[in-house]
Amino acid sequence: MSSVGIGQRPTTPKRRVMKSLWIGVWLFYLGAPVSDLLHGGHSTGVRILGWLGLVAFVAWYAALVFRTGRGETTRLVVGSLGVLAAQSAVLALSLGREWLVLFVYVSTSSGAALPLRMSRWAIGANAALMTAVALAVPGGHSYLAGLLVPALLGGAAMAGVRQLVRTTIELREARATVAQLAANEERLRLARDLHDLLGHSLSVITLKSELAGRMLPAHPETAALQVADIEKVSRQALVDVREAVSGYRRPRLAGELAGAQVALTAAGIKAALPADADAAPTDVDEEAESALAWTLREAVTNVVRHSGALRCTVEVLTRQTLAGPVLELSVEDDGSGNGSDGTPGNGLTGLAERLEQAGGSLETSRTKRGFRLVARVPSSPRPAPTDVGSAS
Numbered sequence: 521m522s523s524v525g526i527g528q529r530p531t532t533p534k535r536r537v538m539k540s541l542w543i544g545v546w547l548f549y550l551g552a553p554v555s556d557l558l559h560g561g562h563s564t565g566v567r568i569l570g571w572l573g574l575v576a577f578v579a580w581y582a583a584l585v586f587r588t589g590r591g592e593t594t595r596l597v598v599g600s601l602g603v604l605a606a607q608s609a610v611l612a613l614s615l616g617r618e619w620l621v622l623f624v625y626v627s628t629s630s631g632a633a634l635p636l637r638m639s640r641w642a643i644g645a646n647a648a649l650m651t652a653v654a655l656a657v658p659g660g661h662s663y664l665a666g667l668l669v670p671a672l673l674g675g676a677a678m679a680g681v682r683q684l685v686r687t688t689i690e691l692r693e694a695r696a697t698v699a700q701l702a703a704n705e706e707r708l709r710l711a712r713d714l715h716d717l718l719g720h721s722l723s724v725i726t727l728k729s730e731l732a733g734r735m736l737p738a739h740p741e742t743a744a745l746q747v748a749d750i751e752k753v754s755r756q757a758l759v760d761v762r763e764a765v766s767g768y769r770r771p772r773l774a775g776e777l778a779g780a781q782v783a784l785t786a787a788g789i790k791a792a793l794p795a796d797a798d799a800a801p802t803d804v805d806e807e808a809e810s811a812l813a814w815t816l817r818e819a820v821t822n823v824v825r826h827s828g829a830l831r832c833t834v835e836v837l838t839r840q841t842l843a844g845p846v847l848e849l850s851v852e853d854d855g856s857g858n859g860s861d862g863t864p865g866n867g868l869t870g871l872a873e874r875l876e877q878a879g880g881s882l883e884t885s886r887t888k889r890g891f892r893l894v895a896r897v898p899s900s901p902r903p904a905p906t907d908v909g910s911a912s
Contacts (some may be wrong), residue, residue: 547578549621553611556618570615577607577622585629597633601626601642605649612653617660620667623650627671631678639682643675691788692828698787699825721757725750773849776813777834780820784832787824789853792833804847808897811878812836812849815871815895819851827855829890838899845899846880854890871895 556562557570584600608622623646630642647668654660654667732746777793784791804812816834823832832853839848872882880897 549624550574550578552618552621553615556616560616560618562615566615570611573607573611577604577611577625580604580607581625581629585632594635594638598638598642601630601633604629605646609649609653612657612660617654617657617663620650620654620657620660620663623647623653624667624671624674627675628678631675631680632682634679636679636683639675639679643672643679646675647671695787695828696825699821702783702824718757718761721753721760724753725757728753773809773813773816773836776816777836780816780834783820783824789823789829790831792831794834794836804897804899808847808878808880811871811874811880812847812895812897814874815849815882815893816851818868818871819893823851823853823855827853827891829853829855839896843898846896847899849895850892852887852890852892856890868893 553570553574557567557574562570580600580603584597584604604626605623608619608626611622612619627643627646630646631639633639634642650667650671651664654664728746728750732743732750735743735746781791781793820832820834823829832851835848835850837848837850839846868882868884875882875895875897878897880895883894885892
């Protein structure tokens with residue numbers, strides 16, 4: 521139903537077509553009024569007026585359900601529903617009991633177009649009006665039992681579906697907000713760390729530069745000492761920055777698993793991850809482990825931001841292949857991918873290059889339930905320690 525967009529105004533050609541088809545299917549139930557116009561024995565003038573009334577009702581109903589969205593005021597929607605109810609009453613009283621089915625459309629459009637609290641009252645009022653008209657129309661009481669229940673249930677079902685769609689939209693927006701907040705928090709953390717690393721060093725460099733500039737004309741030897749100090753401070757600052765950047769660019773797999781748990785939980789995604797101790801590699805070099813850790817971070821970021829998934833499973837396994845033992849990381853989600861066709865983006869391309877440099881590989885594929893990413897790096901078991909004392 522979310523692809524149809526109940527309670528939303530369609531914004532793309534595909535959604536417009538889907539919603540038009542969905543509205544058109546339900547018009548099949550107008551067979552009773554159409555049959556009455558064709559075979560009801562009405563005069564030509566009555567038939568013409570009946571057709572005009574039916575076309576006007578369908579056009580008003582379709583415009584109301586099709587264009588309903590967050591931009592319309594409740595007053596406009598209520599007024600449109602009032603027009604539909606008045607048309608239904610006039611046509612049923614004028615042409616007969618076969619036209620009572622129009623009240624079912626009024627009920628369903630009330631559930632689709634009005635907020636949940638107001639739709640309850642509108643559906644009840646429409647049911648009461650239909651009952652009154654049915655009792656006033658000859659033979660209408662025989663149609664009442666067959667139409668009253670569909671009108672109530674149809675309106676309630678549409679109200680529930682509309683509320684479900686709106687809740688899903690709000691959850692997706694909240695998930696995107698959580699992902700954006702997490703990214704902003706990471707930027708702030710990096711900014712704070714760089715400020716702590718460079719703030720003091722740059723301040724010292726500035727002060728010594730000013731001092732050397734003042735000493736240079738009269739005391740060049742002393743100014744040279746200040747310049748030497750500036751060089752030492754700047755070199756140390758460069759070392760600090762390299763160490764900080766190296767720390768960010770060489771994450772550990774255990775730490776990334778903990779971060780993935782936090783990110784997925786914050787985004788409302790059920791996470792199934794191995795314990796840190798189980799995933800800590802003991803036979804992989806630092807570069808290969810760093811490549812896997814970066815892969816896990818990028819994969820989890822994509823799941824949080826783009827997949828729309830409800831569950832994400834991460835596995836870290838050691839496998840034996842023809843080329844030798846490998847450490848395998850798999851990340852699988854059950855999301856739709858938000859329109860992704862599985863073509864690697866810039867992030868996945870960068871990961872593939874990083875894994876290739878570490879002697880590994882990256883595979884991505886669509887599954888029946890979502891998206892799967894598998895990264896592998898060579899695993900070289902450490903040789904068993906030898907007992908020197910036993911050597912002859």
